[in-house]
Amino acid sequence: MHSRRILNMPNGAPPTGETPISTRSTRVLYTRAAAAPWAWIAAIVIPVLLLAPAIWNGYPLLEYDTGGYLARWYEGYLEPSRSTVYGIYLHLGKDSFFWLNLACQALLTLWILHLTLRVLSLAQPLRLLAIAVILTLATALPWLASMLLTDIFAGLGVLALFILVVHNGKLSTIERVSLFLYTSFAAATHTATFGVLLGLCCAGWVVKPWLGRRLPIAGLIQGCLTLVAGAAMLLAANYALSGRLAWTPGGAGVSFGRMMQDGIVARYLNDHCDKIKLKLCPYRNQLPATADDFLWGNDSVFNKLGRFEGMNGEMEFIATQALAAYPLWQTEAAVEATAEQLVQVGTGEGTTGWIPHTYGIIERYLPEQVKAMRAARQQHWNIKFAAINWIHIPVALTSMLLLAGIALAALWRRRLDDVELLAATVCVALLGNAFICGVISGPHNRYGARMVWIATFVVLIAAARSLANRYGSASRPA
Incomplete structure (x- = not known):
C-alpha cells in the first residue's frame, strides 16, 4: 500500500515526511557495510585486550588457589572449596600451557558482553569496542580473564542467567543451548557462584507477580534448570575423580x-x-x-x-x-561482614610472587612448564597492583553507587525497562555475593573484584543508551 502511494505521487516522490522503502533499505545496507569492518576489528581486538595482562606476563596469571584446582585431576580426592569441574577444565588446556583456557575465557567474555548489548538493542561494534576498552582500563576484567581461576565465571554467570531468563525469546536455539550449558558450568565452578545464581533465581520467582510478562515463566524454569544441571555436573565430576558422590567440601x-x-x-x-x-x-x-x-x-x-x-x-x-x-x-x-565485603573490591589479591602451593603443584605434576612459569613477570614480583587500584577501586565504588541510583530511580517510578531490570539484577547479585562471601569466608578484595566489574558494565550500558536516545543513534548489527 505504501509503495502504491509513492508510485501515484508526482515524479514518484514520497509523501512529505516519509522515507521511500528503497531509500531506507539502502541506508540499512550502507549501515551494515560500514559496521562490518568494525565487527571484525572488535572480534580481534577485544580478546587481545582481555588477555593483555597474561600476554605481558608471558604465562597465564596464577593465584594462591590455582594449585588446588590444578591438583584435582592428579590427586584423586576432594579438596575444600576446590571445584573438580574447574580442575578438569584446566587439565584439558595443560598441553597448550593453559593458553587454550585463557582463549576460551576471553572468547566467552566477548560473546556474553556482545549478547548482553544485543538483547538490549544496543549492539554496535564500535560501541562494544569502546565499552571493552573502558572495562579493560578501569576494572579487574582483563586480570580475571588472564588468570587460571574460577573468578571470571562469576560475573559472566550473572549476565548469562539474566539473558537466559529475561530475554529467552530473543535467542536462537543454539544460543539458548550454549547459554544454558555455560551458566551450568559457571555454577559448578564455585559454590559461591552457585549460591549467587540460586539467589537470583529465587528472587526472580518472588518478584514474578509484580513484573508479570517481563519475567517469563519459561525463562525462570530454564534458569533454575541450569542450577540443577550445574549441581549434577559437579557431583558427576566429584564422583569421577574421587569415587565419592558428594558436594565440594569446606563450607563448615x-x-x-x-x-x-x-x-x-x-x-x-x-x-x-x-x-x-x-x-x-x-x-x-x-x-x-x-x-x-x-x-x-x-x-x-x-x-x-x-x-x-x-x-x-x-x-x-x-x-x-x-x-x-x-x-x-x-x-x-554477618551485617558487618556483608557491608565490609561490598567495599572490598581491589584488584589482584592473591596474585603475587609468593604462591608456594601453586608452584609446588606445577613442579610436581607439570614439570615441563616450570621453566616458562618461572620466567614469567609475576614470579619476578613485577606486577604492582597498588597503582592499578588507584583507578580500579574508585571506579568500582562509583559504579556501585550509580548502579544503585539507576535501580532505585526505576523503583521509585514503579517502572523498569530492560536496562533498569539488569541494573536491579546486578544489585541483587552484588548484595548476594557480599553476603555469601563475607559471612561464610570473611571479606576479601578478591571476592568483590570478581563481581563488581559488571556494575561498571551496566553503568556504561545505561550511558550508551542515554547517548543513543539523545543523538538518535540506532542499533547496528554487530
Whole structure:
C-alpha cells in the first residue's frame, strides 16, 4: 500500500515526511557495510585486550588457589572449596600451557558482553569496542580473564542467567543451548557462584507477580534448570575423580574460620571447654587473629591437628553450636561482614610472587612448564597492583553507587525497562555475593573484584543508551 502511494505521487516522490522503502533499505545496507569492518576489528581486538595482562606476563596469571584446582585431576580426592569441574577444565588446556583456557575465557567474555548489548538493542561494534576498552582500563576484567581461576565465571554467570531468563525469546536455539550449558558450568565452578545464581533465581520467582510478562515463566524454569544441571555436573565430576558422590567440601571449615576471626570461636571455647572435650580446647588462647592465618599458615594449630581431615567434624560442630549460642552476635557479625565485603573490591589479591602451593603443584605434576612459569613477570614480583587500584577501586565504588541510583530511580517510578531490570539484577547479585562471601569466608578484595566489574558494565550500558536516545543513534548489527 505504501509503495502504491509513492508510485501515484508526482515524479514518484514520497509523501512529505516519509522515507521511500528503497531509500531506507539502502541506508540499512550502507549501515551494515560500514559496521562490518568494525565487527571484525572488535572480534580481534577485544580478546587481545582481555588477555593483555597474561600476554605481558608471558604465562597465564596464577593465584594462591590455582594449585588446588590444578591438583584435582592428579590427586584423586576432594579438596575444600576446590571445584573438580574447574580442575578438569584446566587439565584439558595443560598441553597448550593453559593458553587454550585463557582463549576460551576471553572468547566467552566477548560473546556474553556482545549478547548482553544485543538483547538490549544496543549492539554496535564500535560501541562494544569502546565499552571493552573502558572495562579493560578501569576494572579487574582483563586480570580475571588472564588468570587460571574460577573468578571470571562469576560475573559472566550473572549476565548469562539474566539473558537466559529475561530475554529467552530473543535467542536462537543454539544460543539458548550454549547459554544454558555455560551458566551450568559457571555454577559448578564455585559454590559461591552457585549460591549467587540460586539467589537470583529465587528472587526472580518472588518478584514474578509484580513484573508479570517481563519475567517469563519459561525463562525462570530454564534458569533454575541450569542450577540443577550445574549441581549434577559437579557431583558427576566429584564422583569421577574421587569415587565419592558428594558436594565440594569446606563450607563448615571456612565458616568456622570467619567465626574465629570475629572472636566467636574463642568465646565458645571459653564457655564450653569445661563441659565438652574438644581438640581445640588446649589451644583456645593461641588462636591466630585471622582465618587465613589459621587455615593456611605454616605453623598453625590447624596443621598440628590434622588440617581438614582431622578437624572437619569439630569445626562443623563448633560452627553449628556457636550459631545457636550467640544469635545476636552472629547477626551483627554477618551485617558487618556483608557491608565490609561490598567495599572490598581491589584488584589482584592473591596474585603475587609468593604462591608456594601453586608452584609446588606445577613442579610436581607439570614439570615441563616450570621453566616458562618461572620466567614469567609475576614470579619476578613485577606486577604492582597498588597503582592499578588507584583507578580500579574508585571506579568500582562509583559504579556501585550509580548502579544503585539507576535501580532505585526505576523503583521509585514503579517502572523498569530492560536496562533498569539488569541494573536491579546486578544489585541483587552484588548484595548476594557480599553476603555469601563475607559471612561464610570473611571479606576479601578478591571476592568483590570478581563481581563488581559488571556494575561498571551496566553503568556504561545505561550511558550508551542515554547517548543513543539523545543523538538518535540506532542499533547496528554487530
